[in-house]
Amino acid sequence: MINPPASFRWLRRAVLLLLLVFTLTPVAVMLSSSLKPLQDVQGPWRWVPSHLTLRPYVDIWSTVPLARYFTNSLIVAGSATALSVLIAILAGYAVSRYRFRGRRLFTVTVLSTQMFPGILFLLPLFLIFVNIGNSTGVALYGSRGGLILTYLTFSLPFSIWMLVGYFDSIPRDLDEAAAVDGCGPVRTLLRIVVPAAIPGIVAVAVYAFMTAWGEVLFASVMTNDETRTLAVGLQGYATQTDVYWNQVMAASLVVSIPVVAGFLLLQRYLVAGLTAGAVK
């Protein structure tokens, strides 16, 4: 924008400040509560702890096996992301660069799966996993593999859609130049298209990761103690006798830090990546 008047600048300051408060309040609550003794979080709200304590940060590891849940979440969300991105790149490339019979049917079908309410296919999917397990011996139910497979499809439709848009925005002249140089289609994809599409791929990867990271419903049915993920595991701080609010907050902060850090590092790509994918 050119020459914003002073009134606009003041309005901008006020609005952005208000939004900042709205955004950060829960984070402040997390931080403050995680430094309080249990009586504090069970009584009326106070901004400042009656006395500062780091106990919750020690106790979180023994109340529930937090480290194991964290590892599980990282493995599950990480693998689901990697696979989802890989599959989406292949499919997105095919849809973007080739005309073939069934192309439209494929895109429409895949996109419409984005609309499926999870609740509709939770039980059937579970039964299918069990049947596959019974007939082939591949344990999907209760394993991380089953969860990875499930989560990768949650983000797949949107990822393919985004990447088709992004690939479309990469000039075809590049492909053709590569073809003239004797590159096959697969080499062209790896050498030319993927490097040019890095922002889009990062955006898609972040989306896939966040989807898998926060999912509660499928994880609560499909995991056991060994494979339980954080989203479900954090509920363990609400026990038969007490809700350890201070520990919930401490654990939430601890597990959020790596994700938020990674997210913010990738932010620049994210902005660039979403652009082309969404515009086309």
Place this chain on the structure above:
Amino acid sequence: MRTHRLPATLALTAALALTATACGGGSSTSGSSNTSPKTLTYWASNQGSSLENDKQVLEPELRKFEQQTGIKVNLEVIPWSDLLNRILAATASGQGPDVLNIGNTWSASLQATGALLPFDQAAFDKIGGKDRFLPATIASAGAAGKDPAAVPLYSMAYGLYYNKKLFQAAGIAQPPTTWDEFVADGKKLTTGSQYGVAIEGGNVSENVHNAFMLGQQHGTGFFDAAGKPQFDSPAAVAAVKQYVDFIAADKIAAPGNAEYAANQSVTDFATGKAAMLMWQSAGANLKSHGMNPDDYGVVPIPAPAGATGTQAVTSMVAGINLAVFKNTKNLDGALNFVKFMTSDEEQKQLNGTYGSLPPVKAAQSDPAFGTPELKTLAGVLQNSAAPLPQVAGESQFETLIGTAVKNLLAAAAAGQPVTDASVKAELTKAQQQMPAS
């Protein structure tokens, strides 16, 4: 979607349908066997202060069992928020644990699925006989007239916990024994910052337990003899209204209680914000909030003056049952494990640790259960406790009535009037949502 693609879509859908039918369906090879005699999987419910705490309590006992029998038990402690879904998954797939804990009120519902091993005479013989258990606890392990679907493991009963100091300060000499006294005392105990009683109004289970107990006193069990729901009978309306009135009319419970669902009422009682609490085996929990056992007393929950029979019921039979999954691959081992867990020694040990009561008669004489609190609760369990309706639709009943009471309490707390008509309307709605079967 373009129309000319429709035939193709239909064809694909049809093909998928065929695949689905071919691979749908749970395992039909149900039935127990002894093909894997050396291991057992056991799902325990969360009884202690955390999942890890439960593990610390149970693992030494499981090692004892391994030493005695050579059977290794793989333990998984499952939080209550997940337990029913996990049992559902196990039932639908046939892939479950060998032995598992269930809330005793679920017994009849789970029995109806056919996934649990019925404890017939032969099974009971293997674990030392049916007579070892309190009859009331056996009655809450399955529908009447059928072999129980489980055996009782930990028992609990509701009692009225009262704060001795606050009672003294209000000049009340004796804890209430009738509801009139209860409300009168409650009003005396309600001051600006303190209330007569704390209730867990946002907790569906607590609501239904209390509604059931009051229903018994008013002469209804919420189901008729044929098992048909009778949720909106005048007696049921009166019972539910009496409970909601603690907030609505009597104003002896804080309006904020209507959203309590994380045991805040126990905290309120322990910290002196409320003078009375109706709870099951609260001792350990109160202690963790720093309340000394000498500071409170426990008596049976009030009943109508001069009540006898079911009208004198002051508690549901609360507790945890131990069930054997029908698909177990180690039937003998599973029954052996049930026998171990219900042995006098383990019963003393485990119930002592969790602050619950042993449903095994012989274990009750142990001094660990001689505290005033547990003596009172044992008396309630023996004399004035009734099992929740043991019908297949019990889990629906719990959800629907518990939610109805929650809604009514929320309305009362928001200052809306609670009348017989509004209570009846809510209960009628609940009844109409019961599946007809």
Place this chain on the structure above:
Amino acid sequence: MKQPRRSTGRTALPYLLLLPALAVELLIHLVPMVTGIVMSFKQLTQFYIRDWSTAPWSGLANYRMAVDFHAPVGQALLNSFWVTCTFTLLSVGLSWLIGTTAAIMTQDTFRGRGLLRAAFLLPYALPVFAAVITWSFMFQRDTGLVNHVLHDQLHLVKDKPFWLIGDNSFWALLTVSVWKSWPFAFLTLTAGLQNIPRELYEAAAIDGAGIRQQIRRITLPSLRPVNQVLLLVLFLWTFNDFNTPFVLFGKAAPKAADLISIHIYQSSFVTWNFGAGSAMSVLLLLFLLLVTSVYLFATTRRRGADD
């Protein structure tokens, strides 16, 4: 608009590239969904859950029960449907509005913009469970921050209101949902804004266009394609959102905040009546398909007219 595509005749390569995507979609989405549709015609209660293929066919009974709006089950479903529609419209609308405002306001560089953007993205980056449980902690009536500020500090309300039960629960849910979704709108729109050439603004400024006209004549029209996708995506996410109400209210949501996903969960998983739950899900799916096709049809036609 359409760029020439390489026409490869009958090569198998595109199909090979699609194969992995097709395989997992088939396994995880399509086959289970068809199974779910089959289940919706069965009387699949706890009595048959051990082997659902033995459950008796019930024809359209599950559907009839779900759409009988004079009986409580149908009424509750209808109520839940309207609640979800209102909630989705408000949540998507507000998220979009806040996202657009924030994106436009952070378009120019100023000191601290990078930090501000990072802070705005936090809600999207925090794990859903952690964020929502914090909100539920803040919304507690007696011990929560919201009432502490409204009642104790600002004295805006006379009695402490309830947020997690009763009618206010709708606003609590809406707040959390907007808090969680607007950063995504912000992010996408920020991306969209960067594609607008600066010369356009310069030309408009030379023509004497003020800030308001610049926004109306340049910014908003340029964002239209981004908005088309963004609104659809937000709509689908919000409408199908399960995690937020589930963590905020538990298994039984208050009537005012009884979103359809949690309603169906309660109708199938809590009471183990999967036939009825599946029938409701199928109805929901049909509705979403209808809305999406109408939306795509309307927006692509309009876009076509623009070209």
